[in-house]
Every structure is written in structure tokens, then in C-alpha cells.
Amino acid sequence: MLAIVRKELADYFNSIRFLVLFLLVLVASGFGLYAVHQGIRASLEASKAVTESGFVFLALFTSSFQNVPSLTFSLGLIIPIVGIALGFDAINSERTGGTLSRLLSQPVYRDSVINGKFLAGLITMSLMVGTTLLLVAGYGLRMIGIPPSAEEIIRLFLYAFVTVIYGAFWMGLAMLFSVVFRRAAGSLLIPIAFFLVLYFFWVMLGMGQALAEAVAPVTGGTDIATQIQQAGLQQTIQRISPSYLFQEAYIVLLIPVWKGLGAISYSDLPYMIQNPLSLRQCLLAIWPNLVGIVSLSAICFGISYIIFMKQEVRAQ
């Protein structure tokens, strides 16, 4: 399997596709830095991070400025595209190129072909995410002059991990279609359609929220318990989309003062303390999201694995 990982990595790094993706990631980090440069002061003041929580360094990654999106936002948009681009022709390009039967007649288990490609994709994405974060961290450090605390570094690592796993979900989905479809066009378009629905419509245009509100309306007349229950149901519906899960996870990780997960009644609000959630509590809060994203990637990978193992190798 190592041989396949080596070859795939060499392929990725030499391909034009990789160059384009890397430029995309660079542009995103440039944008992020610009947003930070312009907007970090305002956002720190808004979140009272300077005076109360002390998470100044993390604001480098989450500050936006007017229409310039924050780094986390751009990365959340780009990483699915990177995942799809790495996975959409993984198997069917081998099939149409006639290399699949040659590859499978070598002494390797059939699953190591798909495992190797998946692993190479994961490494590539980790490199991309790692580079971006380091770039922004480095320039940001020069800009604001405040070094990250130990906890902030851990949070950034966790954020990088979640982002790569999220990318792996999209890569797994694209690979699934590359096993099912013989043509690369099909296996590219369908994951992109999924991406449009699950991210663009569901999360960004608020389709998920609208649907959740229609299914489980929170009406004023009912008692508090029902209202909280309905609000919980709304959240569950929105969480169908892995993009929503990802968004929740990274917000909790990078904006510790955020108290967004779960419904809170107005009567409880005055009792809430405006202090950041500890790392432990953050992890507890996003644990279901992490499990959700990981298991979705595992399901995609598992299905493509089963189909691939049963497929005829005959080149046609």
C-alpha cells in the first residue's frame, strides 16, 4: 500500500490540479490576512476577547471585515472543493486508462488501491490546511505581536484536524462516485451537486433553517419545555448537513465565548456568565459533531470499498 501512497502523492504534487488548488488555498489565506488586518480590532472588541477571555490569537482566523470573509469561512468553502478534486477520478481514471487491471494483477490487496488513494488524499489535504494555518499564524504574529497561548495552539490543531476530516468526507463521497461511475464527468458533477445542496443551499442560504422552522415551529403560546424541545428538533434537522456540523464544530473550537449550541430560554439568559468555555467543555460540546463527520466519511468510504471489492476489473 505504501507504494501506492508514494505514487499517488508524487502524482498529486506534480499535477496542475494540485497547483491550482494550492493557489486557491493561498488566495484564501491572503484574503484571511487582509480581513484580519482590517477587522481584528473591531471583532476583538465585539467579543470582549481582549478584556475578558484572552483568546486574541484565535481571532486571527475568525475575523472578517465587511465583505472580506474570515479565513475559517474561506477554508470551509474551499476544503470540500479540494476533497472533491482529489477524489472524483480516483478509480475511474485507472479504469478508463487501462491501468486498473494491470495494477490489480500485482501482488497487492484490492483494498490497498482504494486505501492508498484515500491516505494520499488525506496527506495532501493535511499539508494544505497546515500550510494555510501556518502562513496566517506567522504573518498574523508579526501583525499583532501577541503569541498564542498553549490552549490556543491545541485549539488550532483540533481545528486543523476537524477541517481535514471534513475534507475527507467530501473526498470519500467523490471517491464513492468514482467507483460507481465509469466516466469522470458523472463522478465530478454529482459530488458538486451534493456540495451545492448541503453547503450552499442548506447552510449559506438558510434552506436548512427554513425547513427546520417549518417542520418544528417554536410558537409563543406553548410552555417552555415544548419550546426547548422544538428548538432542539430544529437543530437536529439542520445537522443533517455535514457542512452544518462542521460549522458548529469550528465555531465552538475557535470562538470559545460562543454559546450557540443548544437552545437557551430568555429567562435563563441573565444568569449566563460571559466567560469562555473551557477546552474540555468545548470538546464535549462538539463531540457529537466530530463523531457525525467521521462516521459520514467512514460510511462513504465503506460503501465505495464494498462496491469496489465486488466490481469486475475487466477493462471496457
Add this chain to the structure above:
Amino acid sequence: MTDKFAIETKDLTKNYGRVTVVDHLNFHVKENEVFGLLGPNGAGKTTTILMLLGLTEPASGTVRVYDFDSTREPLKIKRIVGYLPEEVGFYDNLTARENLRFIADLNNINVAETERRIDEVLEMVGLSEERDMETGKFSRGMRQRLGIADVLIKQPRLVILDEPTSGLDPAGINQLLDIISGLPKIGTSVLLSSHQLYQVQRVCHSVGILSRGKMVIEGDIDELGREAMAGGRYIIEVEIAEPKAELIDIIKKIKGVEKVEAEGTILKISTDSDLRSKISKAVVDNDALLVQMKVHEFTLDDIYMKYFKEG
């Protein structure tokens, strides 16, 4: 050639849906021979090959390749068997050498040995000059030869070639056949699938003809011809300048002659062994003028046509 078998199948069967593609197939390939698997398109040649390699599971029956079971130990087989698919593909963005290096890497061959073997096999197939050219720029013939090099890099005990000559020009075919016929000398058995009779006849020691998933005939090419076409008899053709009727009677009396047919000046004599010397003596003793005499050789064409007329 030894009597050990490189390939042995027993009642091998494969269905796709309700269609039986390979039907209780039994055949064997001896070590260090070139075996030709013949048959028209759709006879089940490729399916049989995929089952040999463990790339497709048989519905029933067993395959043994060098005493390994194809369904249970495919990895052990893949370690010693090289397979050249019909439509062989390479990674077009890599050079010939890089493509071979990847295959060597998959076979756990160490780096120094890999480079040595790459030079060796490329030399063997005559691609030494093009070793650093991207395979995307290769012609069909070059790709096919690189395919052979690719198969040989793991120093296999058996190579399986699926229609290796399809789409090649005559020069390319000759080049390829020369390489193939040299393989038994380096200790490699060959299974060659093809529907090109002439080529198979040129390089194969024995053949098996497949039709609708069944082996209709199997054996040495010379034996096959006689058994299939003349029920195991020799047919000797004698041309005589002015044949007389009594000559036919005299020949008929020779021991071993079964039938004599006259067609103009040519006599077709069926015998149970090679009786050319006795026949020529009879002709000369009879004062007839012998123009020529030969044993009729059956080409694979004759055999093939006979079976597919019947089929």
C-alpha cells in the same frame, strides 16, 4: 518442457446472470511451454484468464496455478504470474522507467535491483532508447512491448498475455512473437490468448480451442490436426504424370493404406503411419512418373474452421 503443470483447471464455471460464459472448463498448461488459448470473440478467454489470476471468482470448479488456489491465494499467484491485459494502459504522465519502477515497487523489489531489471527488460523488448520518454507519447507497438517489459520486471514463472498482438502492424507482430517465443528459454511459461491463428501456430507448442466457454480440443498442434481432420490418419498426396488404374490397386495393397482417392493426376492416400517410402517404391516399380509427394499438414485454420462450422 517438463511434465509439471503451470496451470490446471477443474470444471471451471462462470456465469454472468443466466449466461454461462465459461462452462466446466478443464485444461492444463505444462511448465515452460507456450500455450495458445484460442477462440472467437466472446468465447470466454478473458474471463478464464481473470479467474486464473483470482481477479474474478468462479461460480464453481477450481483453478490451480503452480499449486496455488486462485480463489484462496490470489496474492501468491500474482507474485509469480505476470498479466498483460488486452487494453494495456500506462500512466501517461510518467516515463517508461517510472511506470516500471512503480510496478517493481508494488512487488517489493529493492531499489538497486529494480534499476538493474528495468535496464534488462527494456533492452529485451528493444525500448532502451525510449526509457525516459513519457508513455503518453508511445505508439501502440511500443506500448505493447512496454507491456511485456512490465510483465517481466517481476521475473514471473508464468506470463499470461491477452490478445497481445491486436492492433499491431506486421513488423510489430513479428517483433512481439519473437520476444514471446524466447520466454520459455528463460524459464517462463506462457499462456497466450488470441484469435489470430497464424501467430499462435508460429509460437505455441500446444493449443486449446475454446468455444462458448467449453474447450473443444486441446493438445499439440501437429497431433491436433491429424486427430481432428483425418481421425488420426496421415494423408499423403502423390502427384503422378500419367496415373494408371492398376497403380491405385497396387497402392491399396500396401499394408497400412486405408483409402486411395484419385483426383486427376493427384492421389490422396489415407494411411495409419508415414508410408511415403513404400508408396514411392510402388510407384517407381510400376514405371509411373512421380512428380511430387507430400504429407498433408493441417494448419490451425483447418482445425479452427472445422470446429466452428460444427459449433
